[in-house]
Amino acid sequence: MNYTPTTADAVTLVRARWALMIAFLVNGAIFANWAPRIPLIQGNLGIDPALLGLALAGLGIGGLLLTPIAAAAIGRFGSRQVLLVSVIALCGSLILPAIAPTWWALLATLVLLGGSDAVMDVAMNTQGVLLEKRTHRSLLNGFHAAWSVGTVVGGLAGTAAASIGMPVAAHFAAVSVILGSSALVASRWFPRPAPSEENNHDKQDPGTPRTIFGPSAALSLLGLIVLFAALIEDVPQSWSAVYLSSELEASSGTAGLAFVAFSTAMLIGRLISDRLVDRWGASNILIVGGVFVACAFGASIAIVTPITAIIAFAVAGLGASPIFPIAFSLAGRLPKIASGTAIGTISMVSRIGFLIAPLAVGATASAFSFGLAFTLIALSGLAVAALTATLKPRLS
Template identity: 50%
Template sequence: MTCRRTAAVLKRRAAAVALIFFVNGAVLGNWGPRIPAIAGDLSLDAATLGLALAGMGTGGLLATPLAALAIRARGSRVTTLASATLLSVAIVLPALAGTWWSLGLALMVLGAADAVMDVAMNAQGVLVENRRGRSILNRLHAGWSAGAVTGGLIGAGAAALAVPVEVHFAVVAAVLLALTVVTARHLEPDAGRRGLDSAAPPERSGSRRGSVARRRSGPAAALALLGALVFVSSLVEDLPQSWGALYATDLGATPGPAGLTVVAFSTAMFVGRLVGDAVVDRVGRHRVLIGGAVAIALAFLAAPWVTSPTVAVVMFAVAGLGAAPIFPAVFGMAGRLPGIAAGTALSVVSLVARIGILVAPIGFGTLAGQLGYGWALWSMVAAGLAVAALATVLRARTSAHAPQG
C-alpha cells in the first residue's frame, strides 16, 4: 500500500512539473505568431526588430545567475512558482509597447522571468527523475512543446481573427496564472536548502573505478563542451520561434497561416520529445543528437529558393523533429556531471543558452535585412552542422565513461 501511495505521489509530482513546462511553452508559443502584428503596429524593419527581440536574451542573460542563488536560498519549488507567476503576467507587457525600445524593455522582463523559470523547472525535473529512478526529461520537455503548440495555435487563430494583441495576451495571462496555482501543491519538495545539489542522480551509481574514471575525464571540460553545444542549440530553438511567421509572411502568407510555421516546428518537437526517451535508450543520446542536428541542416538547405508558405511549414516541421532531443539531452547531462553541483551546472548551461538567445535575433535580423529571410535561414544550416560536430566531439570524449551513446 505504501509503495502504491508513493508511486501515485511521484506521478502527481511529475504531472505538476510537466504542467509547469506547459505554462512556459505556452507563453512563448502565443508570443511567436503575434510578432508580425506587433512589428507592423510599430513599423519596425527586420534589423530594428532584431534589436528589440534581443531584449529577451538580455533579460535572460542578466537573470540567469540569480536562478542558482534563488534555488539555493529558497529551493527550486518556490523559485519555479515565483518565476512562473511573473512570466504569466509579463506576457502582457510586449502588447503595451509603443516603441522599439519599450518593446525591448518589455521583452527583457519576459526573458528574465523565463530564464529563472527555465533553470528552476529543469531542477524540478531532475529531482523528479532522480526520485523515480528513470529518464523522464524528454517527456517533461514534451510538456513544454505541448504548451508551445497550444499557444501557437491560439496565437495563429488570434492573428487570423485580428484579435487585438493586448486582449489576446491578457486572456492568456489569466489562464496560465490559474494553471500555475494548480501546480503549487504538487511540485517536488526540495531536500533541504541544498535541494537539487543534494539529490543523487541515478546514473552516478556503479563501481568506484567508474567514479574515478569519470572524475578524471574532466567535468569542467565536459561542461564547456555542453556549453558550446547549448549555445548553438539555442539558435536552433529561438530562430524558428521568433522568425518563422515573418519568413512565411515574406513568402506571401496571410497572418493566420504564417503562424503555422511556428506551430509546425513546435508540434514536431512535441512528437519528437514524446518518443525521445525510448529512442535514446535504443540508439544512444549522442547518435540522436547527431541525427537531429543533420535533419535541421537539411531542413533549411533550400530556404533561399522556397516560394511557397506550405513548403516553409514542412521545413520547420522537419527542423522541429531534429531539435526535439537537444535541450533535454544537454540539461540531463549537465545535471549529472560528477564533481559539479547540479544546480550550478544547470545555471551555467542555461546562462550560455541565454547568450545564444541574445546573439541570435541581432545576427539574424542583420542577415535578413541584408540578404533576405531565405538566405538568413542558412544560419540554421550552419547551426545544425555545428551541433552535430560538437555532439561528435562530446561522444568521443565521454563514450569510455558514459553508458549512453
C-alpha cells in the same frame, strides 16, 4: 538524509510529473500568446520597426541578466520555491507590455518578461532533473514536448484573439489568470527537493552519468552543444519562410509550412525520445540527432522545390528535438556542480546562441547565399554529434 525511490509514493511521483508538464506548457503558452499581438502593440505606440526591434531585444537582455540570479536563488531556496515565484512573475508580467504607455516602458516590461522566463526556465528544468533522479527514467523530453504543446495552443489562442479584435490588455489579463491559476494549482505537487539532491555532492544514483574528468570540462562541452542547438533551432523560425519564398519561389502559405513541419516533427520527436534515451542512452540519441540535422541542412544545396525543403525541415526538427532536453538532463546531474548552477550556465549559453543566430545566418545569406548559411547549420549538427562523441567515453 538522501531521497531514495523506496521512500517515494508512486502516486506522488505521477502527480509531480503532471504538475511539471503543466509548468512547461504554461511557459510555452505565455510567449505564444504574446507573439501574435506584437503588431497591434507596435501600432498603439506608433513606433517604427527599428525601435520595435530594440524593444524586443529586452527579452534577451532580461534573460541574460537574470539567469545567473536563478542559479543563486535555487541554491539558497530550492528549485521548487523559485519555480513557484517565477511562474507567478511570468504570468503577472505578461499584461505589462499591453499597458505600456511609451517605448521605454515597453522595453522595461520586456526585460522583466524575459527575465522571469529565464528564471522559470532554469527552475523548471532543475525540477525535471530532480524527478529524473527519483524515477531513474528520462523525462525531460516529455516535459519539453509539453512546452511545445503550449506554444501551439498559445499561438492558436493569440491568433484567435487578434482575429476577433480583442483588446490586448483584456487578452493578456485573461491568459495570465487562466495560466497562472493552472500553475498555482499544479504547484502543490511540484517536487520538494532535499538539500543534497540539488547540490550533487553526495554519491550519485545508479542511472546518473559519472565523469572521469573534471565536471567543468563536461559542462563546457554541454555548453557548446546547446550553443550549436540554439543556432539550429532559430533557423526555421527566423529564416525558413524567407528561404522558401525568395530562393524556391514558394507562395506565402506554402513558405510558412516549413516552420510548421519543423515544429511538428520536433514535438513528435520529444514525445518519443524519452523511451529512446532509456533504451539506447542519451549520448547515442544526441549523436543521431546531430547527424539528422546535418543531413537535412546539408541537403539544401540539392533542394529545388518547396515540398523537398519542407521535408528537410521536418527531418531537422526530428533530429533537433532531443538536444536541449538531453543537454539539460546531463548538466543537471553532473557531480560536484549544483543542478541549478549547471543548468543556469548552459541556459545562458543557449540564450546567447539565440541572440547571435539570426545575425549570423542573415549576414551569411546576404553576403553569400542561403546555401552557405545552411551549410554552416549542417556543420553545427555535426558539431553536436562530435562533441557528444567526445563526451560519451567520459560518461559511464
